[in-house]
Amino acid sequence: MAVIRLTLTGFLLLLMAGMVHAGAIEVREFDDPVMEQRYRSLTASLRCPTCENQAINDSDAPVSRDMRDRVYEMLMADRADMEIRDHMVERFGNYVLYNPRLEGRTYLLWGLPAGLVVLGGILVVLVVRARRNASARALSVEERARLDALINRGRTP
Amino acid sequence: MTRRLILLLPLIGFLVLSVFLYQGLSLNPFHRDSALMARDFPAFNKETLKDPEQRVDESLFLGQVTLVNVWGEWCPECKREMPQLLDLADRGIRLVGISYKDTREKGMGFLQDFGDPFEVNIFDPEGDLSFELGVYGAPETFLVDREGIIRYHHTGYISPEDIRKHILPEVGKWQ
Numbered sequence: 606m607a608v609i610r611l612t613l614t615g616f617l618l619l620l621m622a623g624m625v626h627a628g629a630i631e632v633r634e635f636d637d638p639v640m641e642q643r644y645r646s647l648t649a650s651l652r653c654p655t656c657e658n659q660a661i662n663d664s665d666a667p668v669s670r671d672m673r674d675r676v677y678e679m680l681m682a683d684r685a686d687m688e689i690r691d692h693m694v695e696r697f698g699n700y701v702l703y704n705p706r707l708e709g710r711t712y713l714l715w716g717l718p719a720g721l722v723v724l725g726g727i728l729v730v731l732v733v734r735a736r737r738n739a740s741a742r743a744l745s746v747e748e749r750a751r752l753d754a755l756i757n758r759g760r761t762p
Numbered sequence: 763m764t765r766r767l768i769l770l771l772p773l774i775g776f777l778v779l780s781v782f783l784y785q786g787l788s789l790n791p792f793h794r795d796s797a798l799m800a801r802d803f804p805a806f807n808k809e810t811l812k813d814p815e816q817r818v819d820e821s822l823f824l825g826q827v828t829l830v831n832v833w834g835e836w837c838p839e840c841k842r843e844m845p846q847l848l849d850l851a852d853r854g855i856r857l858v859g860i861s862y863k864d865t866r867e868k869g870m871g872f873l874q875d876f877g878d879p880f881e882v883n884i885f886d887p888e889g890d891l892s893f894e895l896g897v898y899g900a901p902e903t904f905l906v907d908r909e910g911i912i913r914y915h916h917t918g919y920i921s922p923e924d925i926r927k928h929i930l931p932e933v934g935k936w937q
Contacts, residue, residue, distance in 0.1 A: 654794075654896075655898045655899050666898075667863070667889075668897075668898040668899065671889060671893055675893070694797065695797060695798075696797055696798070696893065696894060696895070696896035697797055697896045697898065698794055698795070698796070698797035698896065699797075700794055
């Protein structure tokens with residue numbers, strides 16, 4: 606019984622902590638659901654510069670609040686998503702993007718997985734071909750004939 | 763012989779990757795170069811902390827190497843940093859402050875309590891100039907050369923060691 610009560614209390618506390626946390630981030634009203642969607646996805650795709658890996662839509666840091674304000678202002682001023690992202694990168698660097706862009710310093714990041722897959726594919730082809738050659742090469746014509754003779758000897762009385 | 767070498771390739775690849783990743787361990791995850799490096803100090807036109815009648819703009823940085831320090835009364839690390847800034851001012855380096863998200867009274871009180879190494883303080887109560895600079899916490903310090911271009915960025919508290927190892931050499935480089 607005590608255990609259940611304890612668990613329940615713990616659960617309630619967790620729930621309350623969650624509510625307090627949610628309360629720290631302002632709620633914005635949008636008339637246009639598309640705008641709201643864009644705001645959500647933008648603030649979820651920008652990383653808070655002071656926090657260890659938190660998006661600005663989920664962070665209480667003052668700079669995240671300023672960034673959310675700026676995203677909102679720019680959305681209201683009819684700026685494109687791309688422009689808003691560029692605006693943040695110009696100030697806070699590539700760090701704020703969860704999805705790094707393809708450019709000089711990120712070629713390795715983008716290219717390595719694809720490169721490894723291609724390399725793996727080449728390796729598989731090479732191994733398969735080597736095996737096929739090996740099995741074809743395993744018996745010469747005379748050996749094959751002798752083997753056949755040996756196998757057939759038992760069959761023909 | 764070539765077969766042997768091919769067999770060694772994964773090992774070589776592994777070693778190269780290990781060295782690469784091992785170097786990553788010694789990087790400070792909080793250190794990032796400013797996105798404004800080698801770019802002009804953002805344009806602004808602001809009141810000074812001391813005098814609402816007096817306005818300053820980016821021409822403030824022309825002709826002299828300047829350390830721009832972003833500070834706030836609410837920031838404990840800024841208090842810890844103050845003796846180092848006073849030391850830099852004593853060495854004849856020009857310091858300009860940005861009073862970040864403070865009221866005038868609090869900002870002035872801070873300077874009274876902890877000393878004032880700044881030639882002038884730019885009043886930035888909303889933090890919009892600091893936002894243009896990509897400031898994500900205080901203290902942060904920028905080195906601006908005599909053409910008004912940002913040349914160095916220090917995030918966080920400046921220790922006496924930082925002065926010796928980073929600040930003085932950088933200032934010397936651009937003077």
